Each structure stands twice: as structure tokens, then as C-alpha cells.
Amino acid sequence: MSYSNKVKEKLLEISENKEKNKNLNKSFLQELFLSFGSISDPKSAYHLELALPDKKTADAAVNAAKSENIFFKYVKRRSRHVLYLKSSEQIEDFLYCIDAHGISFDLMETKILKDFRNNANRVTNFENANLEKISKASAEQINAIDLLIKKGVFDDLPDELKQTANLRLENIEMSIQEIGEISDPPVSKSGIKHRMEKIINISKESNESKESK
Numbered sequence: 001m002s003y004s005n006k007v008k009e010k011l012l013e014i015s016e017n018k019e020k021n022k023n024l025n026k027s028f029l030q031e032l033f034l035s036f037g038s039i040s041d042p043k044s045a046y047h048l049e050l051a052l053p054d055k056k057t058a059d060a061a062v063n064a065a066k067s068e069n070i071f072f073k074y075v076k077r078r079s080r081h082v083l084y085l086k087s088s089e090q091i092e093d094f095l096y097c098i099d100a101h102g103i104s105f106d107l108m109e110t111k112i113l114k115d116f117r118n119n120a121n122r123v124t125n126f127e128n129a130n131l132e133k134i135s136k137a138s139a140e141q142i143n144a145i146d147l148l149i150k151k152g153v154f155d156d157l158p159d160e161l162k163q164t165a166n167l168r169l170e171n172i173e174m175s176i177q178e179i180g181e182i183s184d185p186p187v188s189k190s191g192i193k194h195r196m197e198k199i200i201n202i203s204k205e206s207n208e209s210k211e212s213k
Contacts, residue, residue, distance in 0.1 A: 003041040029065060029068075029098050030099065032050050048085045088111050138168070145203070147203045164192060
């Protein structure tokens with residue numbers, strides 16, 4: 001059974017067990033949905049539509065929905081006059097309006113779970129990108145330090161640069177901020193970044209000076 005049919009089945013059960021809705025707009029929209037409506041499974045997409053047989057009915061539905069602060073979009077599809085909603089909030093409001101309260105709450109819950117998963121994925125992607133950035137920066141710094149050691153100029157570095165270089169070699173997975181935190185005394189992120197830039201520049205100058213000889 002499709003998701004639309006499940007929704008309609010639940011709605012019919014609600015209608016049979018409930019006193020006739022005294023709000024004519026809501027009753028009208030409920031009847032239209034049962035006869036001409038469809039809704040996508042919110043796990044895959046947010047889409048609810050009424051594929052109506054004539055423009056007069058479509059206009060009446062638009063006006064009825066507006067009175068409930070629900071704003072349909074319109075498109076002509078072959079012989080059908082289609083009113084549709086793509087906003088999850090508007091779909092929730094429509095379902096609530098036609099007394100499908102439980103289904104409206106189910107949709108809300110599904111949306112919350114989807115948003116949670118999407119946010120978790122975004123955080124994971126950000127962390128992965130950040131780790132890749134740290135890895136590239138760390139590799140450049142380590143190469144520069146190794147070059148200074150091979151050329152025998154490492155011991156000529158100022159003490160603070162040697163300390164930072166040794167911490168980098170001992171902690172290749174750490175970020176600049178973390179290296180600053182374990183420095184003695186602790187150094188700010190910008191301070192460690194400045195030291196690393198000096199180490200890389202000295203390494204480049206050392207390499208260029210040897211190649212020019």
C-alpha cells in the first residue's frame with residue numbers, strides 16, 4: 001500500500017469515528033484530499049498535492065486553504081489543475097487542518113529525525129575536511145623540519161622554534177591549536193602558526209641557498 005493510501009485510510013477511520021466537522025472549509029479540503037489528493041512518503045520527499053478536475057474547484061480550494069493560512073502553489077498538468085505543497089511545515093498544517101493530527105505529528109517526527117541525520121552528516125563531513133586540512137599542513141611542516149635536520153641547521157634555530165618543531169615531529173596528528181596547548185609555556189594558535197611559517201620559510205631559504213652554491 002502506498003503512503004498516500006495509508007494516510008487516506010487513517011483519515012477515513014478518523015472521519016467515521018468523529019462528529020461531522022462543523023468548519024466547512026476544513027470539511028471541503030478533507031473531501032478533496034480523500035478524492036484527489038496524494039502525499040509522498042516524508043522519508044524521501046516533502047510533497048502533497050490535489051490533482052483537481054477543474055479550475056473552479058481549484059480556486060475554491062485555494063481560497064479555503066488560505067483561510068487556514070495554508071498557501072497552495074498551482075500548476076496545470078494535462079487536464080488536471082494541480083495544487084501542491086512542498087514545505088514540510090505547510091504539509092503538517094494541512095494534515096492538521098483536515099483532522100489528520102496523528103499523521104501530522106508523524107511527519108514532524110520524521111522531519112526531526114531527517115534534520116538530525118543531515119546535521120550529523122554535515123558535522124562528519126566538516127570533521128573529515130578539517131582532518132584532511134590538518135594532515136596536509138602537518139605534512140608540509142614535517143617536510144620543512146626534516147629538511148632543516150638533514151642540512152644540519154636545525155640546531156641553529158631559536159629555542160622556541162626548536163620546541164615547536166620537536167612537538168610537531170612527536171605529535172603529527174595534532175592541530176596547531178593543540179600543539180600550542182602542550183607547549184611550555186602554552187602558546188596561542190596564532191603564535192604557533194607564526195612559528196611554523198618561520199620554520200617553513202627558513203627551510204626554503206636554506207634549500208635555495210644550498211642549490212645556488
